[in-house]
Amino acid sequence: MTNCQETLTSAATTSETMKAKSDSTEFYQSNTAAEIHYPYLPHTEADRMAMLAEIGVRSFEDLVKHIPSSIRSKPLALPQAMSEQELVSYISELAKKNKPASAQSCFLGGGSYRRFVPAVVPAIVSRSEFATSYTPYQSEVSQGNLQSIYEFQTAICLLTNMDVANASMYDGPTACAEAVLMACRITGKQKIAVSNCLNPEYLAVVSTYVQSCGLKLETIASEQGKTQLFKPGNDIAAVIVQYPNYYGTVEDLKILETTIHAAGALLIVVSDPIALGYLTPPGDFAADIVVGDAQPCGNGLSFGGPSAGFMACRKDYIRQLPGRLAGITVDSGGRRAYTLTLQAREQHIRRSKATSNICTNQALNALTMLVYLSALGPEGLKSIAHASMQKAHYLAGEMTKIPGVKLAFNSSFFSEFAITTPKPAKELLKLLEAQNILGGLELSSSDAKLNNGILIATTEMNSKNEMDNYVKVLKDLLSK
Numbered sequence: 001m002t003n004c005q006e007t008l009t010s011a012a013t014t015s016e017t018m019k020a021k022s023d024s025t026e027f028y029q030s031n032t033a034a035e036i037h038y039p040y041l042p043h044t045e046a047d048r049m050a051m052l053a054e055i056g057v058r059s060f061e062d063l064v065k066h067i068p069s070s071i072r073s074k075p076l077a078l079p080q081a082m083s084e085q086e087l088v089s090y091i092s093e094l095a096k097k098n099k100p101a102s103a104q105s106c107f108l109g110g111g112s113y114r115r116f117v118p119a120v121v122p123a124i125v126s127r128s129e130f131a132t133s134y135t136p137y138q139s140e141v142s143q144g145n146l147q148s149i150y151e152f153q154t155a156i157c158l159l160t161n162m163d164v165a166n167a168s169m170y171d172g173p174t175a176c177a178e179a180v181l182m183a184c185r186i187t188g189k190q191k192i193a194v195s196n197c198l199n200p201e202y203l204a205v206v207s208t209y210v211q212s213c214g215l216k217l218e219t220i221a222s223e224q225g226k227t228q229l230f231k232p233g234n235d236i237a238a239v240i241v242q243y244p245n246y247y248g249t250v251e252d253l254k255i256l257e258t259t260i261h262a263a264g265a266l267l268i269v270v271s272d273p274i275a276l277g278y279l280t281p282p283g284d285f286a287a288d289i290v291v292g293d294a295q296p297c298g299n300g301l302s303f304g305g306p307s308a309g310f311m312a313c314r315k316d317y318i319r320q321l322p323g324r325l326a327g328i329t330v331d332s333g334g335r336r337a338y339t340l341t342l343q344a345r346e347q348h349i350r351r352s353k354a355t356s357n358i359c360t361n362q363a364l365n366a367l368t369m370l371v372y373l374s375a376l377g378p379e380g381l382k383s384i385a386h387a388s389m390q391k392a393h394y395l396a397g398e399m400t401k402i403p404g405v406k407l408a409f410n411s412s413f414f415s416e417f418a419i420t421t422p423k424p425a426k427e428l429l430k431l432l433e434a435q436n437i438l439g440g441l442e443l444s445s446s447d448a449k450l451n452n453g454i455l456i457a458t459t460e461m462n463s464k465n466e467m468d469n470y471v472k473v474l475k476d477l478l479s480k
Helices: 003-030 033-037 045-055 060-064 084-095 120-125 143-160 172-187 200-212 253-262 315-320 363-399 425-433 464-479
Strands: 191-195 216-220 236-243 266-271 289-293 309-313 326-330 336-340 416-420 453-457
Touching: 045 060, 120 363, 143 309, 143 326, 143 336, 143 363, 172 191, 172 200, 172 236, 172 266, 172 289, 172 309, 172 315, 191 200, 200 216, 200 236, 236 253, 253 266, 309 315, 363 416, 363 453, 363 464, 425 453, 425 464
Parallel strands: 191 216, 191 236, 236 266, 266 289
Antiparallel strands: 289 309, 326 336, 416 453
16 A cells, blocks of 8 residues: 555544544433543443442432531532643643742651652663562562562661561551561560650551550650660560661660560661661661661652551561562572562461461562662762761751750760750741741650750751751741
């Protein structure tokens, strides 16, 4: 067929397609209102009426009439349909209303941090083999994905100095909660002790798990922003300690570990992965389970997610490790191969015998952390951790020169620290935000004694000019 004939045929086909679309539009316009509103739902109006009749009501309205009108959702005020170009322009205007952290001086922390993401990270994780795959566990077709999971597990073990890690959890808080259930299975005990310096978000998730599972929870008091040394009772399954803790203070795991293990309890450590590039890893302090969040390692703030949780433990407890576990073996030809191991593929359907009701993992976010750590290497990670710590100590030193501003605790800290101010923290943070400074997190919600407390975090992204400007603006605000 010549090019001219192809063009004519194509034009004819287009004409027929347009006519078909026109006929289709007329069909929907002439059909019922339900068909117009829900053209992509498989059920017809006759199907819906049959189901309503089976329930014993005449209409959908009869089905929901007991719901007060005051709490029913109102129809969405959507504008008329737009062309693609018009829609892009409209959404762009809406996006301008956002004020991202990257457009401000950001000193927010408390578990989520603005850190630099090397270009290699999005370049790899955006590849379709990774970005579009889901449950990539069939070993005969998923060697690449399984290898990336295996390497992620290896990286977590190297970072924490633990024996084994799983393929990731949903996020740090759920990983911590799963560690609690794991500890109870291992010890046979039903009580958990939690440091008062644990991130409130982690504590909230742990509390939810504990209540729903009929377990008991007790809080360990703190002093000067550090967990007080205490002697756990023999009924304690595990003690949760954060390192560095929510206030940025570096806990003395060596001393805590001795008393915890002497009581027959397990030590669960919540760790910041960046800090582990510089601090002694929890495995060196005989931690039993180590958990944390992948967000600081290549995963952006992204309005709060998604992220991934990491979880590692001693080899003795590998059979109780929840979630997926990728292993390395050889195939029938003697070649290296990767596969899920030690757990049934559908272990989560085993009801009470399952180690967890979490039946998947955050593979893409875990891969992001792996690529980030691989790109930096041990020395690069140490350099970033050290820079973050230096900046925090510089900023803290400059801030405490301001009359009335004090460090909340007289304890060693890493890259986050808490201050108290002579004016309400909530008021100050709003005034700082008005000058494009995200000054930190208000601490009164986590500790009523810190009504004027602010938790401040620094990363490699905070320049000296940014920090000096923060100090200057804060000083001006407090002098008024």
